[in-house]
Amino acid sequence: xxxxxxxxxIHSFGSPEQQARWLPGLVKGELVGCFALTEHGHGSxxxxxxxxxxxxxxxxxxxxxxCWIGNASIADVKVVWAKDxxxxxxxxxxxxxxxxxxxxxxxxxxxxxxxxxxECWFEDCRIPAENRLPKAxxxxxxxxxxxxxxxxxxxxxxGAAIDCYETALAYAKSREQFGRPIAGFQxxxxxxxxMAQEITKAQLLALRLTxxxxxxxxxxxxxxxxxxxxxxxxxxxxxxxxxILGAAGITDRYxxxxxxxxxxxVSTYEGTHDxxxxxxxxxxxxxxxxxx
Ligand SMILES: Cc1cc2nc3c(=O)[nH]c(=O)nc-3n(C[C@H](O)[C@H](O)[C@H](O)COP(=O)(O)OP(=O)(O)OC[C@H]3O[C@@H](n4cnc5c(N)ncnc54)[C@H](O)[C@@H]3O)c2cc1C
Numbered sequence: 092x093x094x095x096x097x098x099x100x101i102h103s104f105g106s107p108e109q110q111a112r113w114l115p116g117l118v119k120g121e122l123v124g125c126f127a128l129t130e131h132g133h134g135s136x137x138x139x140x141x142x143x144x145x146x147x148x149x150x151x152x153x154x155x156x157x158c159w160i161g162n163a164s165i166a167d168v169k170v171v172w173a174k175d176x177x178x179x180x181x182x183x184x185x186x187x188x189x190x191x192x193x194x195x196x197x198x199x200x201x202x203x204x205x206x207x208x209x210e211c212w213f214e215d216c217r218i219p220a221e222n223r224l225p226k227a228x229x230x231x232x233x234x235x236x237x238x239x240x241x242x243x244x245x246x247x248x249x250g251a252a253i254d255c256y257e258t259a260l261a262y263a264k265s266r267e268q269f270g271r272p273i274a275g276f277q278x279x280x281x282x283x284x285x286m287a288q289e290i291t292k293a294q295l296l297a298l299r300l301t302x303x304x305x306x307x308x309x310x311x312x313x314x315x316x317x318x319x320x321x322x323x324x325x326x327x328x329x330x331x332x333x334x335i336l337g338a339a340g341i342t343d344r345y346x347x348x349x350x351x352x353x354x355x356x357v358s359t360y361e362g363t364h365d366x367x368x369x370x371x372x373x374x375x376x377x378x379x380x381x382x383x
Contacts, residue, residue: 095240097124104227142173182227191216248325255332312374319367
């Protein structure tokens with residue numbers, strides 16, 4: 092959220108003055124950033140957003156709500172996406188204590204429990220007109236930030252998968268049943284081999300995607316393919332590792348169940364698994380299966 096989303100949005104779409112004002116603090120971690128795109132009624136379909144930013148002299152007046160926003164309740168620099176008077180999506184920086192802004196943390200999460208996730212409301216929230224990101228024109232600007240975040244996710248989940256694999260391998264070698272280590276059973280080896288194989292493939296996919304990103308030639312369907320595959324792979328690894336650990340796998344003595352729960356969020360955010368299926372499907376067939 093801090094790097095690929097809040098910083099990336101200001102870096103890509105902010106004016107030099109905005110960049111000088113917010114980026115140093117965000118990059119050093121002295122300022123907390125957030126990226127508010129999702130709304131209560133619009134998750135997979137952000138283009139339907141209802142948040143509005145109406146120009147009023149030297150100010151914009153924001154009205155609407157956002158939901159599932161990481162760090163919104165504590166963020167110093169909130170990059171908020173809203174439609175302007177022409178119905179065009181723009182990015183607006185809402186600073187801490189802006190009048191008309193309030194947020195409430197979402198309680199009861201079983202996934203990413205250490206991360207603060209909030210819903211928030213803008214009620215005639217007045218921000219200086221100079222806080223609009225001048226180069227962010229249309230929903231594509233917000234979505235381009237997600238491309239960086241999704242690439243980061245394609246790498247990050249490999250780390251979770253490797254930890255699950257290594258934990259399961261060590262456990263399988265030390266845990267004995269029927270007079271021998273469970274690592275010696277073919278069914279257990281099959282799970283470990285699947286993990287090693289899929290982790291290796293996911294690493295190659297992420298590496299290739301990163302090379303394309305560096306060359307500036309990655310297409311959104313390629314990013315979707317990598318996010319979709321690697322999160323799915325990591326979830327399956329976590330599930331298989333939990334299985335190998337038996338009863339111990341449901342406890343917090345091992346990291347596996349934590350990864351399993353956290354990966355459930357990763358499968359949903361930055362575009363759900365099924366939404367990425369539709370993006371890749373549209374790319375392959377040329378037919379849009381999103382609606383109707
Ligand atoms: C912990 C956490 C942190 C988050 N952080 C942020 C954040 O910092 N900033 C932010 O803006 N958002 C954030 N999100 C929101 C996240 O991006 C959304 O949850 C996600 O885009 C899905 O939206 P939704 O939950 O409204 O699900 P919905 O869009 O309601 O989807 C529900 C189900 O319907 C399916 N579906 C939807 N449309 C279609 C279709 N056309 N065809 C087939 N199936 C479909 C989906 O795949 C899904 O299975 C976060 C979410 C979580 C859980």
